[in-house]
Amino acid sequence: MTEERKPLNFIEQIIEEDLQNGYEREELKFRFPPEPNGYLHIGHASSINLNFGLGLRYNAPVNLRFDDTNPIKEEQEFVDAIKRDVEWLGFKWEKECYASDYFQQLYDWAVAMIKNGDAYVDSQASEQIAQQKGTPTQPGSASPYRDRSVEENLSLFEAMKNGETAEGAHVLRAKIDMASSNMLMRDPVMYRTLHKAHHRTNNDWKIYPMYDWAHGESDFIESVSHSFCTLEFLPHRELYNWFLEKVNQPKQLQPKQREFARRNLSHTIVSKRKLAQLVEKKVVESWDDPRMPTISGLRRRGYTANSIKKFAETIGVGKRENVIDMSHLEFCAREDLNKTASRVMAVLDPLKVVITNYEEGAEEWLEAENNPEDETAGSREVPFSKEIYIEQADFKEEANRKFFRLTLGKEVRLKNAYIIKGESVVKDDDGNIVEVHCTYDPKSKSGSGTEESQRKVKGTLHWVSIPHAVKAEVRLYDRLFTVESPDADKDKKFIDFVNPDSLQTIVGYVEPSLKNAKELEHFQFQRIGYFCADQSTSLEKPVFNRTVSLRDSWVKKSN
Ligand code: ATP
Ligand code: MG
Numbered sequence: 001m002t003e004e005r006k007p008l009n010f011i012e013q014i015i016e017e018d019l020q021n022g023y024e025r026e027e028l029k030f031r032f033p034p035e036p037n038g039y040l041h042i043g044h045a046s047s048i049n050l051n052f053g054l055g056l057r058y059n060a061p062v063n064l065r066f067d068d069t070n071p072i073k074e075e076q077e078f079v080d081a082i083k084r085d086v087e088w089l090g091f092k093w094e095k096e097c098y099a100s101d102y103f104q105q106l107y108d109w110a111v112a113m114i115k116n117g118d119a120y121v122d123s124q125a126s127e128q129i130a131q132q133k134g135t136p137t138q139p140g141s142a143s144p145y146r147d148r149s150v151e152e153n154l155s156l157f158e159a160m161k162n163g164e165t166a167e168g169a170h171v172l173r174a175k176i177d178m179a180s181s182n183m184l185m186r187d188p189v190m191y192r193t194l195h196k197a198h199h200r201t202n203n204d205w206k207i208y209p210m211y212d213w214a215h216g217e218s219d220f221i222e223s224v225s226h227s228f229c230t231l232e233f234l235p236h237r238e239l240y241n242w243f244l245e246k247v248n249q250p251k252q253l254q255p256k257q258r259e260f261a262r263r264n265l266s267h268t269i270v271s272k273r274k275l276a277q278l279v280e281k282k283v284v285e286s287w288d289d290p291r292m293p294t295i296s297g298l299r300r301r302g303y304t305a306n307s308i309k310k311f312a313e314t315i316g317v318g319k320r321e322n323v324i325d326m327s328h329l330e331f332c333a334r335e336d337l338n339k340t341a342s343r344v345m346a347v348l349d350p351l352k353v354v355i356t357n358y359e360e361g362a363e364e365w366l367e368a369e370n371n372p373e374d375e376t377a378g379s380r381e382v383p384f385s386k387e388i389y390i391e392q393a394d395f396k397e398e399a400n401r402k403f404f405r406l407t408l409g410k411e412v413r414l415k416n417a418y419i420i421k422g423e424s425v426v427k428d429d430d431g432n433i434v435e436v437h438c439t440y441d442p443k444s445k446s447g448s449g450t451e452e453s454q455r456k457v458k459g460t461l462h463w464v465s466i467p468h469a470v471k472a473e474v475r476l477y478d479r480l481f482t483v484e485s486p487d488a489d490k491d492k493k494f495i496d497f498v499n500p501d502s503l504q505t506i507v508g509y510v511e512p513s514l515k516n517a518k519e520l521e522h523f524q525f526q527r528i529g530y531f532c533a534d535q536s537t538s539l540e541k542p543v544f545n546r547t548v549s550l551r552d553s554w555v556k557k558s559n
Helices: 010-020 042-058 076-088 099-115 126-131 150-161 211-221 231-246 272-280 295-301 305-315 326-340 512-516
Strands: 030-032 062-066 096-098 119-122 171-174 189-193 207-209 226-230 256-260 263-265 322-324 342-344 350-355 363-369 379-385 387-391 411-414 419-427 433-441 470-477 503-510 522-525 529-533 543-549
Touching: 010 042, 010 226, 010 256, 030 042, 030 226, 042 062, 042 226, 042 263, 042 295, 042 305, 062 076, 062 099, 076 295, 096 099, 099 119, 099 150, 099 171, 099 207, 099 211, 119 150, 126 171, 150 189, 171 231, 189 211, 211 226, 211 231, 226 231, 231 256, 295 305, 295 543, 305 326, 322 326, 326 522, 326 529, 326 543, 379 387, 379 512, 470 512, 522 543
Parallel strands: 030 062, 062 096, 226 256, 263 322, 342 522, 350 433, 470 543
Antiparallel strands: 119 171, 171 189, 189 207, 350 387, 363 379, 411 419, 419 433, 470 503, 522 529, 529 543
């Protein structure tokens, strides 16, 4: 078999060109740089897959770098969750790094910049600084503090660092060009004063570096060769390079920032800040609520690491932003779970069926294959008895010829069991059907090898034996938002589009083997969908989350 070679994506082309132009393979190094201000989401999966995927492809190290420069929003809880998620996806980082570990080095470099006349302390209010920025077509104007002496700058900067100045009283700015056509080059802020404790450096620092200042230098410190970020950072590239040049590093060793398009997913939100609002406003239970597009929410929902990686892989990297339909993610889940999930029987909307010619009190344990897609998955036994549940939707008192489920006078097969025939119904005073009476063909047992066992009938139904059935809580999840792009409408808040029916909790009846389901174990409830045992599942009260429904493809298929 010849291995299919995929064409290089544009990021890989950039690396290949660099290798041709003198980069050594050993110099390649990447990083994934999350800010620990929330949980990772499906958009991050693209960036993780890109960076760690490059590491695997080029046998190059990849650092996990926490971009922890803003103590107001960052927490240890988020650091822990991010590590857990990257690990769960199956990737290994070379080093666990923190921008906060470089605070001293960054400070020293900033002092050197002040000495070289490349940075100054501005003592204006932030509103004033913003007003002087100009517009894309008009140059900005200089701050009255722009030409402060080096000595004054140094002593003020030190006072800021020591917490002797109030928050907002001063900032350190790079001295670049107030007339630059790139607004980001108009003397950007490098440091602000924040009298806030940091989750790692506690109260050691009263000044915190801005993203643009910290990011490139962190890449440099770690000898990252290629620093990939999303497209909105394209105009920041000039500043990224300017800082690197100012700290006087030899040009050939400088990391390279390159940009790729952010990935969006339909019917959801991929922004930590907005997802945080859903948690804070209790629209969802937690960051790992199975409706959340977070990696941890998807995991709890029943998505496998493979299905998420496959998703990221197939959408690839692009140069233009777009919205990927949620159905593609669902497709990736079905494809993977079809190979790996055990088939089991569960009835979610029960209708009682009495098999009149089956012996009262008798029970049989019938062999059931665990996964027809996987020979090694083996089989288990499911109990059968005189009284069973089937789904309400699988019976009609009167039906046309296209209805291949149970009706009066017609035969269907019970999966792994016998062929039964509808005989009569029992109704309550309001005329609702409360029981269906059937007869079964004792010779038709699945897998028994008799002629009757091979008899073809049009429909196959799943079922559970009533005396053996286990009551389970089943959580049916739907899309979290009713519209495709909840944050596209400028006049409405994304929260206004939350789907009020995104969670329906019901009681289902499941086969007894599911009592022992382990947290995160995946199942196919036959003919219904893929489900996963919730973290709260227990022997006394099993709980299942619906990952994704099945396309109802095997109604017509009989066994
Ligand atoms: P958010 O707005 O959700 O906080 P972010 O870009 O601020 O996203 P970071 O923690 O800074 O989040 O992201 C870490 C890396 O993941 C960055 O390189 C970022 O560009 C990338 N990333 C974030 N969101 C997406 C997305 N939707 N698609 C692709 N890459 C993304
Ligand atoms: Mg960010």
